[in-house]
Amino acid sequence: DVKVTQSSRYLVKRTGEKVFLECVQDMDHENMFWYRQDPGLGLRLIYFSYDVKMKEKGDIPEGYSVSREKKERFSLILESASTNQTSMYLCASSLSTGRYEQYFGPGTRLTVT
Amino acid sequence: QKEVEQNSGPLSVPEGAIASLNCTYSDRGSQSFFWYRQYSGKSPELIMSIYSNGDKEDGRFTAQLNKASQYVSLLIRDSQPSDSATYLCAVNIRRGSTLGRLYFGRGTQLTVWP
Numbered sequence: 001d002v003k004v005t006q007s008s009r010y011l012v013k014r015t016g017e018k019v020f021l022e023c024v025q026d027m028d029h030e031n032m033f034w035y036r037q038d039p040g041l042g043l044r045l046i047y048f049s050y051d052v053k054m055k056e057k058g059d060i061p062e063g064y065s066v067s068r069e070k071k072e073r074f075s076l077i078l079e080s081a082s083t084n085q086t087s088m089y090l091c092a093s094s095l096s097t098g099r100y101e102q103y104f105g106p107g108t109r110l111t112v113t
Numbered sequence: 114q115k116e117v118e119q120n121s122g123p124l125s126v127p128e129g130a131i132a133s134l135n136c137t138y139s140d141r142g143s144q145s146f147f148w149y150r151q152y153s154g155k156s157p158e159l160i161m162s163i164y165s166n167g168d169k170e171d172g173r174f175t176a177q178l179n180k181a182s183q184y185v186s187l188l189i190r191d192s193q194p195s196d197s198a199t200y201l202c203a204v205n206i207r208r209g210s211t212l213g214r215l216y217f218g219r220g221t222q223l224t225v226w227p
Contacts, residue, residue: 031213042219043157043201050213090156099145099164100205100213104156 003027004105006091012111019078021108023091029103030096032074034058034066036087037107043090049074050096081112114139117204119218126225132189134221136202139183145205146178146185147215152198161187192225199223 007022023032033048035058045058047066055066063085067075074093078085088109092102119136126132134148145164149157163169163176163185175188185204189196202218 033214040219043217045214048214094213094215096213099162100215101145101147101159101162102203102215103159104149107156 004091004093004103006089006105006108008108009106010109010111012113013078013081014113015082017078017081017112019081019110019112021076021078021089021091021110023074023076023093023105024072025093025103025105026072027093027103028071029093030071031094031100031102032068033092033094033102034064034074034076035090035092036060036085037090038087046076081110083112086110086112115218116140116206116216117202117218119200119202119221121219121221123222123224126192126223128192128194128225128227130192130225132192132196132223132225134187134189134200134202134223136185136187136204136218137183138185138202138204138206138216140204140206141180141183143180143183143204143206146176147203148174148176148187149201149203149217150198151201151220157201189223192223194225194227197224 004025034046049068065077091105094102148161151157161176177186199220203215
């Protein structure tokens with residue numbers, strides 16, 4: 001079974017703090033994705049990566065950065081957390097060939113106060 | 114026009130009924146189509162995938178794809194209260210370097226009442 005894990009299930013941070021969200025997958029997937037999900041807005045893609053050290057912006061990259069130093073790990077960084085970044089953050093991974101089905105981690109519910 | 118659109122619902126059906134969830138997509142070149150189920154407070158879980166026109170059945174779930182009409186649907190037969198969740202439609206829309214990206218609809222909330 002595909003397994004995607006995220007470092008924290010719940011996280012509370014203060015405005016202005018630097019926040020790191022970690023995602024690890026164990027299925028040797030090339031593609032990894034970071035989304036945020038808010039009521040009424042659905043899933044929105046923040047960043048994705050097709051390979052180690054490679055990244056591409058999604059639809060809402062402002063205020064975020066990412067790092068992928070190893071194939072299995074994809075990190076999302078909030079350089080200076082703001083209250084409008086309070087959300088559910090979801091990581092997903094998929095193969096680079098075939099049908100592209102994505103598998104999600106359990107999510108991190110981040111609250112910025 | 115959004116890449117993927119779903120009936121926002123909510124959809125409410127009695128236990129034992131057939132629930133029908135619908136999705137349309139914008140890109141005729143799309144090749145891969147998925148349905149995810151998401152329980153409240155949980156992450157999306159892949160439940161069905163379909164790649165060619167017609168029906169695909171898996172237990173109580175049937176996915177239907179009509180590429181000419183750019184339409185994909187999910188039928189849930191003999192609906193159970195445990196099927197109550199939000200269902201997300203996702204489509205692989207091929208655009209240059211975004212190969213591998215999925216576009217998601219906003220989801221349809223389904224409630225199955227006993």
